[in-house]
Amino acid sequence: MRGKALVVGAGIAGLAVAHGLLREGWEVEVRERRGSPPDIGGALGLWRGSMVALDRLGLGARVRERAERPRRAVIADPSGRALAMVDPRRTDARLISRSSLLAVLVEGLPEGVVRWNTPVVGFDADTEGFDVVVGADGIHSLVRRTTFPEAADPRPLGTVAYRGAVPGRVEAATETWGRGRIFGVTPLDAHTTYWFACLRTTLLADRRGQDEVSLLRELYGDWHPMVAFVLDALPGAGVDRRELYDLPALASYVRGRRALIGDAAHAMAPNLGRGACESLIDASVLATALGAERTVHRALAHYDGRRRRPTRRVVHGSRVLNRVSTAVRLDGQRNHLIRALGSVL
Numbered sequence: 001m002r003g004k005a006l007v008v009g010a011g012i013a014g015l016a017v018a019h020g021l022l023r024e025g026w027e028v029e030v031r032e033r034r035g036s037p038p039d040i041g042g043a044l045g046l047w048r049g050s051m052v053a054l055d056r057l058g059l060g061a062r063v064r065e066r067a068e069r070p071r072r073a074v075i076a077d078p079s080g081r082a083l084a085m086v087d088p089r090r091t092d093a094r095l096i097s098r099s100s101l102l103a104v105l106v107e108g109l110p111e112g113v114v115r116w117n118t119p120v121v122g123f124d125a126d127t128e129g130f131d132v133v134v135g136a137d138g139i140h141s142l143v144r145r146t147t148f149p150e151a152a153d154p155r156p157l158g159t160v161a162y163r164g165a166v167p168g169r170v171e172a173a174t175e176t177w178g179r180g181r182i183f184g185v186t187p188l189d190a191h192t193t194y195w196f197a198c199l200r201t202t203l204l205a206d207r208r209g210q211d212e213v214s215l216l217r218e219l220y221g222d223w224h225p226m227v228a229f230v231l232d233a234l235p236g237a238g239v240d241r242r243e244l245y246d247l248p249a250l251a252s253y254v255r256g257r258r259a260l261i262g263d264a265a266h267a268m269a270p271n272l273g274r275g276a277c278e279s280l281i282d283a284s285v286l287a288t289a290l291g292a293e294r295t296v297h298r299a300l301a302h303y304d305g306r307r308r309r310p311t312r313r314v315v316h317g318s319r320v321l322n323r324v325s326t327a328v329r330l331d332g333q334r335n336h337l338i339r340a341l342g343s344v345l
């Protein structure tokens with residue numbers, strides 16, 4: 001089937017589905033309220049399923065050119081003692097900066113497909129005449145709110161994330177689990193290290209107004225040398241702070257001629273590092289279905305059937321990991337358990 005699609009939002013999901021639809025012979029218009037894609041910085045791990053999706057979208061080779069192969073990653077306790085190790089080198093996983101991924105997604109689209117500085121404010125005559133509307137407009141999606149007025153709002157996870165990049169390179173990736181807080185350090189490229197901290201909001205109760213660098217030094221200052229390396233490099237490097245939310249399960253990702261993809265459908269805690277990956281898979285599955293099926297109705301039903309359950313499981317797993325990794329009680333027992341599991345696995 002061929003037709004005309006309106007995509008709301010030019011983040012990872014919206015740009016990716018535009019690629020897929022163009023490959024299927026669809027006419028595509030992407031409307032984005034910002035003047036450029038939403039680069040909130042940092043590194044993204046692209047796991048195997050998302051690399052397969054990128055290959056199907058015709059973008060895998062360009063992403064591999066700009067990405068690194070992730071090295072061995074270690075889960076540690078604050079003293080630096082390893083609790084468990086993950087070795088992603090045997091899979092086709094890649095590590096890429098968000099800005100590089102967005103650049104690949106934008107560069108490959110013909111001029112004029114994305115209309116920047118063009119917010120969608122409602123559905124009226126201006127949005128009629130499209131065979132399908134794809135809501136790729138993120139966690140606070142207007143398409144979701146107007147198409148599923150009964151859907152619950154995003155729910156706070158009770159955690160806050162800080163992140164950024166500092167000059168210098170570390171050799172291994174570590175994620176360190178302490179009481180109520182974690183700290184991650186990842187090599188990003190030859191000259192840059194990406195870091196993130198995720199902590200319970202209750203730890204911030206008496207620290208309102210404190211600047212971010214001194215707050216992070218207070219909370220993580222006595223952790224092992226890789227964390228200390230980042231903390232020493234923090235002044236002047238820029239820190240992004242955001243409270244974390246995820247989205248309660250929707251009964252469907254499609255209604256009428258509208259479909260939700262990416263965070264609009266299944267925003268999740270960042271702890272499994274899967275939000276962008278799932279967005280790419282959504283885009284590939286939806287575009288392929290719209291190209292292959294005879295009607296929009298059948299294509300959207302196929303997309304919903306393929307993607308809703310798996311993504312709900314990832315949302316749930318991410319939420320559980322967000323809680324467990326930032327547990328304020330029994331963190332000692334938790335770390336013992338992980339160490340035992342790590343040595344068995």
Ligand SMILES: Cc1cc2nc3c(=O)[nH]c(=O)nc-3n(C[C@H](O)[C@H](O)[C@H](O)COP(=O)(O)OP(=O)(O)OC[C@H]3O[C@@H](n4cnc5c(N)ncnc54)[C@H](O)[C@@H]3O)c2cc1C
Pocket residue numbers: 008009010011012013014031032033034037038043044045118119120121136137138139141142161163242261262263264270272273274275276277278279
């Ligand atoms: C702290 C943090 C760390 C993360 N780390 C990782 C990670 O390591 N790995 C990973 O895979 N994922 C990670 N994620 C998740 C990942 O960032 C998201 O899942 C992914 O960016 C979702 O892409 P999206 O295109 O669905 O939404 P978004 O990136 O939110 O894009 C939505 C777009 O829609 C636009 N828009 C919104 N409303 C309108 C409107 N009315 N009209 C027009 N345009 C509109 C917005 O401006 C935006 O450009 C992380 C998230 C956070 C918060």
